Amino acid sequence: MTPRPVRVLTALLIATAAATVVVEVLNFWYAPDHGVSFAVRTAWALARTLGWLVLISQVRRARATAKPLGLILGMTTLFAVGRLIVPSAGRPPLPGLIGFGVLTLLCLTVVVLLYRHPTVDAHLTHQPRRPVLTRDGLSFREAPPGDPWVLTARLASFSFSPLMLVPALIAAGTLRHHLEWTLAVIFWILAGIAVSYVALMSAFFVGRGSHRARMTLTWVTLLVLAFHLPLCLILLGLDGLIRDGSPLVVAAGLTLYALRRSAHPPARATTSPASA
Structure with missing residues (x-):
């Protein structure tokens, strides 16, 4: 129950x-x-x-x-x-x-x-x-527990793409006043789509304990901020920076914090044979 x-x-x-x-x-x-x-x-x-x-x-x-x-x-x-x-x-x-x-x-x-x-x-x-297939047939085993901070980093990084695409689409609706930024907005939309695939692959290997994948996701997070925030300010103004930049800053901060915590998991207490 x-x-x-x-x-x-x-x-x-x-x-x-x-x-x-x-x-x-x-x-x-x-x-x-x-x-x-x-x-x-x-x-x-x-x-x-x-x-x-x-x-x-x-x-x-x-x-x-x-x-x-x-x-x-x-x-x-x-x-x-x-x-x-x-x-x-x-x-x-x-x-x-x-x-x-x-x-x-x-x-x-x-x-x-x-x-x-x-x-x-x-x-x-x-x-x-x-279910697990063994030589004796199909049996059921308990799935290994996942690191909660790895799960947090995965889900937080997956939110990068929609948080980038929303202001990018808003900026696309204002291009009639900023035609010189057309290529930047197009690249903004494409980058928002590409980030979803990069975050997906990086997060998958972070879950496997890959240090290189953790560093890749860290740099992707920093590059997303460096690219996204200036465009929000230039094309959407200070109001757009607050409305559409703040959510990504929080999601990026959560991703970086989760990656740091997953890289240094807390030590588990072990029982020595002498004390058993």
């Missing part, structure tokens, strides 16, 4: 997904301008709702990836919805602020339950039994 805290967490995840949609509908209703940037950001925020549904499935199936996925979803959802609430001019509407406050409380509660509740932690660290 599923433990009660896990059932409570699942209910909170459903409420968070629903609250995300409600806040986005409120933002759309009260927004004074429905331009290209607003449409792209709204579509991206709605797409994040699917991520909460995936997280619900991960929790129910006791996957260790639920922890980093919940952390990254909570972080990026608040950024994605928060930048929709603040208009380009004037004050944000009160219903949107109230909805964002409720969404913030839900996201924080979800992250605390995922990382701090012992029952949820025990549920998510349980390793499923996988």
Whole structure:
């Protein structure tokens, strides 16, 4: 039977997904301008709702990836919805602020339950039994536990691509005023797509303990920041840098921190034969 805290967490995840949609509908209703940037950001925020549904499935199936996925979803959802609430001019509407406050409380509660509740932690660290073909036939063995920091680095680096593509598509809608930046925007979009493949391959070999893959992912993270942030400032202004640069800075920081922690895992206590 599923433990009660896990059932409570699942209910909170459903409420968070629903609250995300409600806040986005409120933002759309009260927004004074429905331009290209607003449409792209709204579509991206709605797409994040699917991520909460995936997280619900991960929790129910006791996957260790639920922890980093919940952390990254909570972080990026608040950024994605928060930048929709603040208009380009004037004050944000009160219903949107109230909805964002409720969404913030839900996201924080979800992250605390995922990382701090012992029952949820025990549920998510349980390793499923996988089929293994042996000489005696098909048997089931417990899967080896994965490094949580490696999982965090993987998922955080996977978010680079959408976090780059959203402002790149917004910038593409403003090219009529910046034709000289057409090639830069095209390269921005292509780089956003290419980063997903590089991050995928690097993260795969990081999970295998490859030092070279860890260094590659570190340099890719730094290069993404060096390329993405100036373009946000030049083409989208200071407002775009805050709205679209900040989420990538947080995701990159989380990736670098996770890579550092995975490179220096905590020492495990061992029992000597003499003390046994």
